Amino acid sequence: MKICLIGAGRIGAVHAIAIASDENANLHSVVDFHQESAEKLANKYNAITLSMDEAFENNEIDAFIIASSTSTHADLIEKCAKVGKPVFCEKPIDLSLDRALSCAKAVEESGIVCMLGFNRRFDPHMASLKSQVDANAIGSVQSLVITSHDPEPPSMEYIAGSGGLFLDMMIHDFDMACWILDDSPSSIYVAANAVNDAIAGQGDVDTASVIMNMKKGAIVTIMNGRQASFGYDQRVEAFGETGMLQVKNALEDNVVLSNSSGIRQAKNQHFFLERYGKAFHNELVHFMDSFQSGVQPSVNISDGVLALKIAEAAKESLLSGNSINL
Amino acid sequence: MKICLIGAGRIGAVHAIAIASDENANLHSVVDFHQESAEKLANKYNAITLSMDEAFENNEIDAFIIASSTSTHADLIEKCAKVGKPVFCEKPIDLSLDRALSCAKAVEESGIVCMLGFNRRFDPHMASLKSQVDANAIGSVQSLVITSHDPEPPSMEYIAGSGGLFLDMMIHDFDMACWILDDSPSSIYVAANAVNDAIAGQGDVDTASVIMNMKKGAIVTIMNGRQASFGYDQRVEAFGETGMLQVKNALEDNVVLSNSSGIRQAKNQHFFLERYGKAFHNELVHFMDSFQSGVQPSVNISDGVLALKIAEAAKESLLSGNSINL
Amino acid sequence: MKICLIGAGRIGAVHAIAIASDENANLHSVVDFHQESAEKLANKYNAITLSMDEAFENNEIDAFIIASSTSTHADLIEKCAKVGKPVFCEKPIDLSLDRALSCAKAVEESGIVCMLGFNRRFDPHMASLKSQVDANAIGSVQSLVITSHDPEPPSMEYIAGSGGLFLDMMIHDFDMACWILDDSPSSIYVAANAVNDAIAGQGDVDTASVIMNMKKGAIVTIMNGRQASFGYDQRVEAFGETGMLQVKNALEDNVVLSNSSGIRQAKNQHFFLERYGKAFHNELVHFMDSFQSGVQPSVNISDGVLALKIAEAAKESLLSGNSINL
Amino acid sequence: MKICLIGAGRIGAVHAIAIASDENANLHSVVDFHQESAEKLANKYNAITLSMDEAFENNEIDAFIIASSTSTHADLIEKCAKVGKPVFCEKPIDLSLDRALSCAKAVEESGIVCMLGFNRRFDPHMASLKSQVDANAIGSVQSLVITSHDPEPPSMEYIAGSGGLFLDMMIHDFDMACWILDDSPSSIYVAANAVNDAIAGQGDVDTASVIMNMKKGAIVTIMNGRQASFGYDQRVEAFGETGMLQVKNALEDNVVLSNSSGIRQAKNQHFFLERYGKAFHNELVHFMDSFQSGVQPSVNISDGVLALKIAEAAKESLLSGNSINL
CATH class of the missing domain: 3.30.360.10 (Dihydrodipicolinate Reductase; domain 2)
Incomplete structure (x- = not known):
């Protein structure tokens, strides 16, 4: 299973380790606005780096893990809903309850697997x-x-x-x-x-x-x-x-x-x-x-x-x- | 120090043991409306039994311990205040805050030592x-x-x-x-x-x-x-x-x-x-x-x-x- | 039950407290070559002091507790055997195994209760x-x-x-x-x-x-x-x-x-x-x-x-x- | 660092996991007389399988880990000494003290790093x-x-x-x-x-x-x-x-x-x-x-x-x- 990790910060690195130590998971690509961070993490696991747009257009990716800052969560979850791919997102969905509700609606309508990071x-x-x-x-x-x-x-x-x-x-x-x-x-x-x-x-x-x-x-x-x-x-x-x-x-x-x-x-x-x-x-x-x-x-x-x-x-x-x- | 114990129930028996195991304390007398209980506890420690009135008139008694039912606490504390003798009373003073306040006033005016049983x-x-x-x-x-x-x-x-x-x-x-x-x-x-x-x-x-x-x-x-x-x-x-x-x-x-x-x-x-x-x-x-x-x-x-x-x-x-x- | 305590040192005082806190036991007398120690301990519990000879001749005593120095244990146990009275003795019986064996023989022949202090x-x-x-x-x-x-x-x-x-x-x-x-x-x-x-x-x-x-x-x-x-x-x-x-x-x-x-x-x-x-x-x-x-x-x-x-x-x-x- | 693992049993698998989760180590090859076991373990980590002879002739290998049966330990350690490569070997060196002593002598003469698995x-x-x-x-x-x-x-x-x-x-x-x-x-x-x-x-x-x-x-x-x-x-x-x-x-x-x-x-x-x-x-x-x-x-x-x-x-x-x- 090829996974794209969005967010190469501290919590992103934790998810990368989890992927690496799992038999069935494979870190396909890393996305981060800070390209240097993305590259550093990707290199460690022989993954590639992608821009956000490239990631959501990439057909090889089986699922997304979102470990970027909170303000991006709802938008990224909705993008996953749009392309119909499973997504794991760190909590919270958003700081605004209204935004979280609209995001949840999009997820439900799409029927995608959307898991929240209540670890x-x-x-x-x-x-x-x-x-x-x-x-x-x-x-x-x-x-x-x-x-x-x-x-x-x-x-x-x-x-x-x-x-x-x-x-x-x-x-x-x-x-x-x-x-x-x-x-x-x-x-x-x-x-x-x-x-x-x-x-x-x-x-x-x-x-x-x-x-x-x-x-x-x-x-x-x-x-x-x-x-x-x-x-x-x-x-x-x-x-x-x-x-x-x-x-x-x-x-x-x-x-x-x-x-x-x-x-x-x-x-x-x-x-x-x-x-x-x-x-x-x-x-x-x-x-x-x-x-x-x-x-x-x-x-x-x-x-x-x-x-x-x-x-x-x-x-x-x-x-x-x-x-x-x- | 000669102590009169008012109340020969479960908690009274606990106080009697504490008195017996202390070098300086002596169980002088036991008071209980239920005379048989008073006698049983008194006999165990070579103490006498007294009626309530006798107890508060007895000059040998140095201090009182009140282990009777809650409804009697405030009255008995006030009697101790009246005869000017130290009193230890189980909590609470009374179920009524007003009654407790009037009792506290009597204690303060008398200047007696009055200790509450917050064990x-x-x-x-x-x-x-x-x-x-x-x-x-x-x-x-x-x-x-x-x-x-x-x-x-x-x-x-x-x-x-x-x-x-x-x-x-x-x-x-x-x-x-x-x-x-x-x-x-x-x-x-x-x-x-x-x-x-x-x-x-x-x-x-x-x-x-x-x-x-x-x-x-x-x-x-x-x-x-x-x-x-x-x-x-x-x-x-x-x-x-x-x-x-x-x-x-x-x-x-x-x-x-x-x-x-x-x-x-x-x-x-x-x-x-x-x-x-x-x-x-x-x-x-x-x-x-x-x-x-x-x-x-x-x-x-x-x-x-x-x-x-x-x-x-x-x-x-x-x-x-x-x-x-x- | 009237008990005579032989030995008024640290461990003797421990036995005196145990006797005092037991309903059925009564400290009758204390024996110690050091008369002052014997008196101090006896007074605390309203007991009398006795010489060793007086103790083994006293008819009121029901049992002996031996808390004196080790070298006296075997002799004192044998005296209890001779007068046919129960004895509790601190360990060891003696520093010499031979002496302990002869003492044990005397105890067995007398049939007395002899308990050792393996606390x-x-x-x-x-x-x-x-x-x-x-x-x-x-x-x-x-x-x-x-x-x-x-x-x-x-x-x-x-x-x-x-x-x-x-x-x-x-x-x-x-x-x-x-x-x-x-x-x-x-x-x-x-x-x-x-x-x-x-x-x-x-x-x-x-x-x-x-x-x-x-x-x-x-x-x-x-x-x-x-x-x-x-x-x-x-x-x-x-x-x-x-x-x-x-x-x-x-x-x-x-x-x-x-x-x-x-x-x-x-x-x-x-x-x-x-x-x-x-x-x-x-x-x-x-x-x-x-x-x-x-x-x-x-x-x-x-x-x-x-x-x-x-x-x-x-x-x-x-x-x-x-x-x-x- | 390219490591050759000799022994694909239970303890071999443990070492393979340790190698995989380490940044600097790389599982180069697996050796086991039971070829199926060797292949299974090697495949999991994208490593190759080698015969014993091939392994000791292979120039890419930086070090050996010996996790085969005890009776093979001393011989394999000595082979590492002969090719001058670092070796980690599970304990014991051998069931015979004499054999262990001769093996130790070979190691000392070679000057290789030889670590024993006292985990x-x-x-x-x-x-x-x-x-x-x-x-x-x-x-x-x-x-x-x-x-x-x-x-x-x-x-x-x-x-x-x-x-x-x-x-x-x-x-x-x-x-x-x-x-x-x-x-x-x-x-x-x-x-x-x-x-x-x-x-x-x-x-x-x-x-x-x-x-x-x-x-x-x-x-x-x-x-x-x-x-x-x-x-x-x-x-x-x-x-x-x-x-x-x-x-x-x-x-x-x-x-x-x-x-x-x-x-x-x-x-x-x-x-x-x-x-x-x-x-x-x-x-x-x-x-x-x-x-x-x-x-x-x-x-x-x-x-x-x-x-x-x-x-x-x-x-x-x-x-x-x-x-x-x-």
Whole structure:
């Protein structure tokens, strides 16, 4: 399967590695407005570089992976819809819910496979929790708690174009909650601060706690933060009628030092490249399975739209100080 | 120091053990409307039984411990204030905030030592977390998460007289949050359900998630539940600018079984008698230190009033579905 | 049940606390050549002091607890045998195997209850492992590994009278191995060093690894050391055909600090008073049950003799550098 | 760097993956007497197949990796020495110590880079322990304990050609001990059984505990077993004057299930392919660094000879029941 990768930045490189380590996938071509980046990545895997127009006219390409900046996502997805080719796109679809909705409409009308990059669903740990929940290991879930702290804030440039904490970071957790519970929220309440002055200066927040009442009755609590001294903090806790399932953090190594100061383990794995390395590979495998079999992927554009709707409501709650109904 | 214990029930027996195992404390007498219970407990420790009136007229008694039902707390505290003797009283002061306020006024005017039974402050694990927070081990706290699940619901009779989840159970967590952060909330938002039909039938809830914005800026998240198959679940997590402190659960034992089903540790200690055994002893020591030295205890009637105010606001939030300002 | 305590030192005080916290036991009297120590301990519990002769003539005393120095154990046990009263004696019976054997003979002829203070058998964690082994949780045990490190070396005065590492410290582990496996060794091999120069100067060792072939086929490995910076290290690992059971260390508290240096738990509980506090209580309860019911205790003088025999063989192996048959 | 892989079996495939995922390595050719296996593996990576003779005459090949059966190792290493090309060979060099010594002599005379496949040295967890030991994190090491249990016994065919437990399995631990401590043993004592009847039938053992006195004074204890129901058990514990370092097991996932049966984590990662996946990659990187820079690798043929000598002494100890001096 010949894949064209659009976007040769950090996340593009991650997808390139996933393609290279998969038996059935082949990196056909790389597209990036910054030609030097495109060439560097393409050379490493004996792929070619193409302009955007060339890519969508190329008959050899079986599928597209979009890893370019957020503002280009909706347009590129629609181009894939137009040429009728499967597309995997990083989240979010767009910072505007309206634009995402029109894009989703185009996808639906075309009938193409369109998978969204909610990578955590493909993390082996998260997937194991989900499958155990589905297998009724803890009965019906009454409370779901998701904790997510990045190790350090992104650049202010990144923050400026990110759409803010809810659209950029917590959107993963909104999707996780809906996925794990097979449900969607009826209301959301947000409490949030900016402890980092630069982030405050951008009108964004970096520390937030959120409660969602889900339609089927469960209560979801999400905690997010942009800076954790001990590494990437990615935990999930599902509390059900007969037990509790938790995903614990992954540590840098399994070495323990005991001395007069106490008993010390390593920090958490630093960030998403380490923590979700396998997830990036697994989501590629799922994408390829999906368009090879013609079955829609387990996470598609409607999931992206739902997560955006929740993120919009979260922003509204923060502004109003009140609970928002969805 | 001769102590009179009012209330010979389950929690009274716990206090009797704490008194017996302390070098300086002596169980002088036991008071209970149910004379047989009073006698049984008194005999075990070579103490006498007294009627309520006799107790407050007895000159030998140095201090009172009130472990009778909640509805008697405020009256008994006021009697101690009247005779000018130190009193330790189980929480809450009263189910009515107004009654608690008038009681607090009487205590303040009398100048007696009046300590409230927020036992978790005296748990060695919680106390260690608090002292590390105070020693700046994690910098300023940005987020505090308290998780508390009982192993099983109390009797419906108990529920009926309990004042509901917020006054009976989460009141401990409200106090913990204010204590750990040296702060009080400016607003509170509650999401809650009754997963147990009998509890629902009483108009109470058993599963709740709460967010409080604290005045100094921290965000507090509290999760409560009345039933956990894996035992008493008592965790605290303080997330600060330079690190995170957690109190983990105490397990029944340290034995680990590894086999083809996985790696299995024991359940959590079953309930508060096991989990907070040392806390009951430590709080007695603090009470005695306090009235022997004449210094007010670290937790007094004003803490009880504050926790009640928060619990009232929590009930209001649940009814209205909105955030409530305090 | 009126108990006379012989020996008012550190371990005597531990037994006094166990007696005081037991419903059925009463500390009748304290005997110590150092009269001041005897009086101090007796006064704390409203007991009397007696001379040795008075104690063995006193008709009120139901049982004796011997917590005096090792050199007095065998004589005192024999005196109990002579007056026909139950006795609990700290390990070892004597530093000389011959003396222990003659003492054991006297005990057997008298028919008295004679319990040896192998306290670890009564530790809840060790007892849980033992009961799970007996319940076939891991099938037949193929390998048993016992790790024991003291937090710090005892005084050189103590070392001088201790009989050396094998008689003083590892004797507990010899007993544990025989108890857990219901077996005894057919051979033993020792490798040992003195890393502490003062201990080397006394002709003793402080660091040892031992392998025993047990008669029923299991292999036992024991590691001992006199100094661990991270507190009292007391672990057991039983590896069987269908799984593994481990007793993990007990920590000072359940608080975890995560920061840029890693994830830090507390040290181990410091030493035996903390780690085996419950064991001291449980062994007293078992002793009282035993002499009240007339049933021999689960650990008696023959266990003490067996452990001594193994310790003697260990010393022989160290000297010869070879495996010793038992 | 063009690499020729000799041996297209299970371990050969692992090396092929390591080569494929490395930027600088290229799988040039595959050699296997079983031509079909060679072709299958070669095709997957666009490599060619060669006969043994062709391989050693081929000028394009920069280095050899030997992953064929043990009996071919020494001959193939010597062929590499003859053609003066770098070689990485799986352990052991040979089942005969004499043959290994003559092979080592040929390597030394040729001056080629010859690296032995003691993969555990390249495991990130083991390497972290080693580097912390070297950085004096625990002072001088007094005791080293290595525990290694395979999840299940190999086929009896494998056992027959393996050289037995000490040459096949514990040889890794002998190398680890010498590596971590920068030392070699002065004596070794072995206790061992065959709990598996088929293995006993082959005259081999499957359960062993070993003590080695190291020349610089440390005591090494090794426990090995061929079957662990809970997965691959790979632990190391270094106990030093100021602390203890442990490598804990790697689990299948980070999910924890708490319910009325206790608190359950996943089993250990199943076997060496999972547990040492990164080690296989890291050792390849080290091999390539080594022959590119011309510096001898950190683990070379003399380490293989030393481990063989220890394994021979272990077999002798088992036969004699005594400690063997080295």
